[in-house]
Amino acid sequence: xxxxxxxxxxxxxxxxxxxxxxxxxxxxxxxxxxxxxxxxxxxxxxxxxxxxxxxxxxxxxxxxxxxxxxxxxxxxxxxxxxxxxxxxxxxxxxxxxxxxxxxxxxxxxxxxxxxxxxxxxxxxxxxxxxxxxxxxxxxxxxxxxxxxxxxxxxxxxxxxxxxxxxxxxxxxxxxxxxxxxxxxxxxxxxxxxxxxxxxxxxxxxxxxxxxxxxxxxxxxxxxxxxxxxxxxxxxxxxxxxxxxxxxxxxxxxxxxxxxxxxxxxxxxxxxxxxxxxxxxxxxxxxxxxxxxxxxxxxxxxxxxxxxxxxxx
Amino acid sequence: xxxxxxxxxxxxxxxxxxxxxxxxxxxxxxxxxxxxxxxxxxxxxxxxxxxxxxxxxxxxxxxxxxxxxxxxxxxxxxxxxxxxxxxxxxxxxxxxxxxxxxxxxxxxxxxxxxxxxxxxxxxxxxxxxxxxxxxxxxxxxxxxxxxxxxxxxxxxxxxxxxxxxxxxxxxxxxxxxxxxxxxxxxxxxxxxxxxxxxxxxxxxxxxxxxxxxxxxxxxxxxxxxxxxxxxxxxxxxxxxxxxxxxxxxxxxxxxxxxxxxxxxxxxxxxxxxxxxxxxxxxxxxxxxxxxxxxxxxxxxxxxxxxxxxxxxxxxxxxxxxxxxxxxxxxxxxxxxxxxxxxxxxxxxxxxxxxxxxxxxxxxxxxxxxxxxxxxxxxxxxxxxxxxxxxxxxxxxxxxxxxxxxxxxxxxxxxxxxxxxxxxxxxxxxxxxxxxxxxxxxxxxxxxxxxxxxxxxxxxxxxxxxxxxxxxxxxxxxxxxxxxxxxxxxxxxxxxxxxxxxxxxxxxxxxxxxxxxxxxxxxxxxxxxxxxxxxxxxxxxxxxxxxxx
Numbered sequence: 088x089x090x091x092x093x094x095x096x097x098x099x100x101x102x103x104x105x106x107x108x109x110x111x112x113x114x115x116x117x118x119x120x121x122x123x124x125x126x127x128x129x130x131x132x133x134x135x136x137x138x139x140x141x142x143x144x145x146x147x148x149x150x151x152x153x154x155x156x157x158x159x160x161x162x163x164x165x166x167x168x169x170x171x172x173x174x175x176x177x178x179x180x181x182x183x184x185x186x187x188x189x190x191x192x193x194x195x196x197x198x199x200x201x202x203x204x205x206x207x208x209x210x211x212x213x214x215x216x217x218x219x220x221x222x223x224x225x226x227x228x229x230x231x232x233x234x235x236x237x238x239x240x241x242x243x244x245x246x247x248x249x250x251x252x253x254x255x256x257x258x259x260x261x262x263x264x265x266x267x268x269x270x271x272x273x274x275x276x277x278x279x280x281x282x283x284x285x286x287x288x289x290x291x292x293x294x295x296x297x298x299x300x301x302x303x304x305x306x307x308x309x310x311x312x313x314x315x316x317x318x319x320x321x322x323x324x325x326x327x328x329x330x331x332x333x334x335x336x337x338x339x340x341x342x343x344x345x346x347x348x349x350x351x352x353x354x355x356x357x358x359x360x361x362x363x364x365x366x367x368x369x370x371x372x373x374x375x376x377x378x379x380x381x382x383x384x385x386x387x388x389x390x391x392x393x394x395x396x397x398x399x
Numbered sequence: 400x401x402x403x404x405x406x407x408x409x410x411x412x413x414x415x416x417x418x419x420x421x422x423x424x425x426x427x428x429x430x431x432x433x434x435x436x437x438x439x440x441x442x443x444x445x446x447x448x449x450x451x452x453x454x455x456x457x458x459x460x461x462x463x464x465x466x467x468x469x470x471x472x473x474x475x476x477x478x479x480x481x482x483x484x485x486x487x488x489x490x491x492x493x494x495x496x497x498x499x500x501x502x503x504x505x506x507x508x509x510x511x512x513x514x515x516x517x518x519x520x521x522x523x524x525x526x527x528x529x530x531x532x533x534x535x536x537x538x539x540x541x542x543x544x545x546x547x548x549x550x551x552x553x554x555x556x557x558x559x560x561x562x563x564x565x566x567x568x569x570x571x572x573x574x575x576x577x578x579x580x581x582x583x584x585x586x587x588x589x590x591x592x593x594x595x596x597x598x599x600x601x602x603x604x605x606x607x608x609x610x611x612x613x614x615x616x617x618x619x620x621x622x623x624x625x626x627x628x629x630x631x632x633x634x635x636x637x638x639x640x641x642x643x644x645x646x647x648x649x650x651x652x653x654x655x656x657x658x659x660x661x662x663x664x665x666x667x668x669x670x671x672x673x674x675x676x677x678x679x680x681x682x683x684x685x686x687x688x689x690x691x692x693x694x695x696x697x698x699x700x701x702x703x704x705x706x707x708x709x710x711x712x713x714x715x716x717x718x719x720x721x722x723x724x725x726x727x728x729x730x731x732x733x734x735x736x737x738x739x740x741x742x743x744x745x746x747x748x749x750x751x752x753x754x755x756x757x758x759x760x761x762x763x764x765x766x767x768x769x770x771x772x773x774x775x776x777x778x779x780x781x782x783x784x785x786x787x788x789x790x791x792x793x794x795x796x797x798x799x800x801x802x803x804x805x806x807x808x809x810x811x812x813x814x815x816x817x818x819x820x821x822x823x824x825x826x827x828x829x830x831x832x833x834x835x836x837x838x839x840x841x842x843x844x845x846x847x848x849x850x851x852x853x854x855x856x857x858x859x860x861x862x863x864x865x866x867x868x869x870x871x872x873x874x875x876x877x878x879x880x881x882x883x884x885x886x887x888x889x890x891x892x893x894x895x896x897x898x899x900x901x902x903x904x905x906x907x908x909x910x911x912x913x914x915x916x917x918x919x920x921x922x923x924x925x926x927x928x929x930x931x932x933x934x935x936x937x938x939x940x941x942x943x944x945x946x947x
Contacts, residue, residue: 088686088687088688089668089670089674089684089685089686089687090674090685090686090687091671091673091674091685092668092669093687177650180480180650180655181649181650183480183650183655183656183659183663183669184645184658184659184662184663184668184669185669188479188663191479191480192478192479192480195478195479195480196478199477199478239687243687327687329688386687388685
């Protein structure tokens, strides 16, 4: 598979997941603001912080409209929902021959519908926009699952999706960890991940902070838990790395970073995690970042030879 | 199920066959006849037999339905990304819902004529880039070759593996006022548009299923297979399982959709210049598992950008060293470098002579009468009659720079006169031909619009295969004779009729191959007895158990 195409697929996976997760995070935050307008300033500032975006300069008001503008509707920034969907489609377009037609149509239709959905959201509320984004990304993701061969291309796509999921779930949980008691409750977080019912069933309705954290961080069966997504990402890498039969350690750098993060979760236990939740979450996020750049070095080299003739 | 035709409205008489009923009369009520040959109507209300099924299908729709189907087509194209770029904006290529029909006998002549022309041009190119017998024998003057903008010295002496330089050709045809096909121009560099042929068929089948239940059109879906086969046959000697790639300038190219469609349907990699590396006279592509050797490059990048070592040094769309690798015989570039000398518009006037010279045959399809402006007597006459003729720059494509005399104003003609006098080699002049018209949906009405036809030919070295039909382009503005998509052109599905379908058993869509298979299919009873009913799932099973 061409390196350029592999890179595109990896990023389609990431952008799709990012749009989905950002919609989830924004949705719960804005609901919280709706319930208690007094926290608007603080919640919105926390929002920017979590999403890794600079808070707009000067000390002007940071309210819901700025959050929506910059994190939901901004076409240029790849960390906004709209920007991520635009970027996913652009990547799919440049890898058009490797992306299945149905997948492309799912992404293209989403792209074509963005303006209309935004206008609708301005009438009926942003919640509908987030809902639509979640549906569209689930559709694209599902179409990919059901129409792409499980070859290298799909592994890169799935890898991107899972790395992003780890990163975004970490951000989501950070909203709780950083916000303390004023942040969203664990139930809200569970709901944002679509995990509330699975959680209630698993723990038979006994809701507690500790078990909720345990579920989102460590559950082995729930696909949005950090442990699950990390393990899946690691699995993709090891499937991609067919030469890895070494006797000593792990050759592949990306796998080392992700594996270390995964074992950190697996063998640390929930008590220890909770004692320094923001710190641990941050280290997992940085593991995702370095793993991505290690993947780039290995699979997506960008050595462009510029030819300039003698006369030029 | 096709609607029944009002018997009073139907007559069968030789050349003409059907007059239309009241609903159609409404849609066609403002159908104007001009000087051009109309492909559907002999005269007002009298259709040609080939269009019977089209009339029947259109008759079953009213204006609203017709428009909603037309809208559906446009939307489907946008969703599927069947677009071309105009100034960085992706636009759907407008497709008209009414197809163009070509009868089987007529098509046989066209396809033989196109194949003949491709063979002659192929022989000509082989000659130009080796011995140049054609010049020595006085058929084409040397100056015509070396003054051609697309004659490439760099290609001299490169001998392609199976002798093919024109792997794909698009020969533009028009129908004149007498209904006779003529060649308007040849495209043997990187002809584009075949993706629209494939997509148009697919979309028209969905938009007008009534029609496909009635008639059998020859399939167009073989094209990618044929092309791949031709490319594989063109591989360097000794390569048994060649790696074929399609080289695209990238996703901002106007024809990017086509590149992706062909790559997908052929199952080959779609590469950009930056994916390729040349060293030791071989070409390789960068993959996730290292570099992989490439044997055949179907390139959709112009000569000038293909190889910065030989052509534009600042090009990043190609790959340095490609041409040297091709010369060393380690990679095949398709179409070959330097083909442009054969589709130069001045050379076009020599093509009938080339057919006679190389093939010893008479041309099956004539050229449009053309003046060679580098000849003083021709030039004098043309300058005199500028307002009656069509002037075309010899190296233009996409309709750029064409001046249609009768439609130009004084200032334009004056500028043109200066340009032509300054560079007679740069222009040709042709009689104005009123391209034939085909009914086209315009708003709520159906109106005649001018069309041309670009059949595509694939040369695999043993045989030249012509894709049945080709791309029909429509000039959408009223009266316009320029069909190029960049100039407001649309397109139509082009159906080459096969034998009439006797059994409408498969519904639309599944054109059955060959008469024998059609017979077999016809004997299959139209029920689905062999189908297993779907698993009803636990709930139903339970209730059945309870019933027992």
